Amino acid sequence: MNLLKQSLTRLPSSLLNAISKKQIERERYKAINDLKTSRENLRALSAHLQSVREEERTRIAREIHDELGQMLTALKMDVLWLHGKISALANKPVKQFDETIKSMTFLIDSTINSVRRIATDLRPGVLDDLGLVPAIEWQSQEFEKRTGILTKFSSSVREANIERERSTAIFRILQEALTNVVRHSKASKLYIRFEMTNTQLILTVEDNGRGIRSEEINSPRSLGLLGMGERAELQGGSIDITGQPNEGTSITVSLPRTKGEEQKQRHD
Numbered sequence: 001m002n003l004l005k006q007s008l009t010r011l012p013s014s015l016l017n018a019i020s021k022k023q024i025e026r027e028r029y030k031a032i033n034d035l036k037t038s039r040e041n042l043r044a045l046s047a048h049l050q051s052v053r054e055e056e057r058t059r060i061a062r063e064i065h066d067e068l069g070q071m072l073t074a075l076k077m078d079v080l081w082l083h084g085k086i087s088a089l090a091n092k093p094v095k096q097f098d099e100t101i102k103s104m105t106f107l108i109d110s111t112i113n114s115v116r117r118i119a120t121d122l123r124p125g126v127l128d129d130l131g132l133v134p135a136i137e138w139q140s141q142e143f144e145k146r147t148g149i150l151t152k153f154s155s156s157v158r159e160a161n162i163e164r165e166r167s168t169a170i171f172r173i174l175q176e177a178l179t180n181v182v183r184h185s186k187a188s189k190l191y192i193r194f195e196m197t198n199t200q201l202i203l204t205v206e207d208n209g210r211g212i213r214s215e216e217i218n219s220p221r222s223l224g225l226l227g228m229g230e231r232a233e234l235q236g237g238s239i240d241i242t243g244q245p246n247e248g249t250s251i252t253v254s255l256p257r258t259k260g261e262e263q264k265q266r267h268d
């Protein structure tokens with residue numbers, strides 16, 4: 001050991017330099033690799049979390065809609081049956097009961113509506129039943145109804161068979177973009193367009209509001225925008241955001257088209 005140390009100290013400094021350079025180079029290479037692996041792990045984790053969350057939302061939406069919906073409908077029928085029975089027994093309508101029954105059925109009806117709304121907010125059935133294009137159209141109409149912002153939707157296709165995960169990604173990006181329009185844009189008009197080209201699926205959401213600024217686009221605190229980009233990238237696509245002061249904001253999502261995806265009929 002000592003012998004080695006002694007001979008090491010006697011090594012010419014140029015050689016020592018070369019050894020330490022090599023070591024630094026090796027460490028740098030390792031650090032880069034570690035960073036790459038950890039980025040890949042994060043991306044995989046985020047993909048996993050997103051798909052777990054989506055599955056859970058789908059399951060809860062279905063359970064709420066089917067089970068609670070059925071129970072409430074049964075409850076309403078029972079209440080109406082009781083009402084009929086009571087009136088028959090009394091041989092005439094009983095005013096006291098009439099009013100209570102009326103408010104009970106009203107309460108049940110509004111609960112049924114809330115249940116439907118909650119289930120739809122979790123995951124709209126139209127996305128699974130009719131597909132992405134009708135779901136975007138439905139969401140556009142809902143958005144206009146809820147916000148009063150004039151919303152126009154157009155599509156180059158009426159229907160398209162797009163994989164569930166990809167439809168979900170585009171749909172969730174749309175929802176996030178719409179939330180931003182209500183929260184931040186001060187827009188009065190919105191234009192949503194879906195296009196299926198030979199190579200890509202493209203969704204554009206354009207508002208006529210204040211216009212997003214480049215600091216906002218690039219800020220690490222813009223977690224919503226970051227999430228949109230992440231969703232697109234997980235599907236091999238990308239997102240493009242631009243803003244013009246006082247003219248509006250435009251968000252474009254493009255995903256490369258996969259083999260099985262075919263357009264079904266042209267729109268108008």
Ligand SMILES: Nc1ncnc2c1ncn2[C@@H]1O[C@H](COP(=O)(O)OP(=O)(O)O)[C@@H](O)[C@H]1O
Binds near residue numbers: 181184185222
């Ligand atoms: N349509 C829009 N018009 C104007 N500004 C926008 C629009 N969308 C996003 N922004 C700006 O970009 C920021 C980042 O958006 P986002 O990441 O979704 O975060 P959050 O909505 O939680 O604030 C917003 O805080 C807002 O300032």
Ligand SMILES: [Mg+2]
Binds near residue numbers: 176179180224225
């Ligand atoms: Mg947001």
